[in-house]
Amino acid sequence: MSNSIEIPFSTTLMVRDTCLCLHVQRAARALARLFDDALRPAGLTNGQFSLMMSLNRPEPPPMGPVAALLAMDQTTLTAALKPLQRKGWVTVMENPRDRRGRLLSLTTEGKAVLVRALPIWESTHAMIDGKLPDGRVARLRQDLLALS
Amino acid sequence: MSNSIEIPFSTTLMVRDTCLCLHVQRAARALARLFDDALRPAGLTNGQFSLMMSLNRPEPPPMGPVAALLAMDQTTLTAALKPLQRKGWVTVMENPRDRRGRLLSLTTEGKAVLVRALPIWESTHAMIDGKLPDGRVARLRQDLLALS
């Protein structure tokens, strides 16, 4: 019988130390927890905050561009809207110009939630900012954009 | 009646452009899709690859350290192990030295899956690496670690 083929432990350490995907997933989970904790008093998760903030526009956007902006699957956006609709913070209406599409907008109450969440975002983000040397944050954002 | 308080659109644009959490979540989703697509022929997702690779050690680790390494909640790890156990790629056994704990190890078949996945990871990671200017990747990893 063929003996098991194994990956050497050194390779495991190399992958662990160099894998960009793993590094980004780790940071994503850590930052998500951080912002979720901070935003909890406002009743929002980090993802809900980003989504609702992206809906704060002069004109209600259709779903496609919003999903693209957040770099998420369209079906994920459909699902993410459900709890926000239930809470009455977001409305999803048929686009009169294209009846396949939907237009997303914040309700008055949704805007109020966002107003309460904004200072939390500001202070939390300022704290994160302080964790990295000056100027480094801009480059980090640029690099993350290149990966998106 | 009090008129609605709104966040100016300029603030929305500022948050969209500067929020590190959003940038990291975006990159995390994009990279996850990229690696998931590449690893699909091997039957693994990016997260399963990272998890199984982290189990490729001389001694089977308990769950706590593995969850910490991946920067994920312990309950998430419990859930993530389920499909891998079902497929017979990972075994979860009681720790004889501490009967509260579990020891995680790859099966022979699990190691074989990992062997098949490794070259996919290598080529995919090389492609990502090429997207960023030389030397920038190392700094990016360092910054992501600082956020974790």
Added chain:
DNA sequence: TTCATTTCTATTGATATCAATGTATTTAGT
């Protein structure tokens, strides 16, 4: 106009993620 194609979204099923909570076991203080 008609029909094939494309576009926009929803649904289903599977996994991922975490908070809240519960259980069993170990450890520490006495």
Added chain:
DNA sequence: ACTAAATACATTGATATCAATAGAAATGAA
């Protein structure tokens, strides 16, 4: 040894994520 506290993990419930698929409407080619 006994008990309180801490530790390690599992379960439940809710949301997040995407692939596969399906439906409806718009678009384009003839």
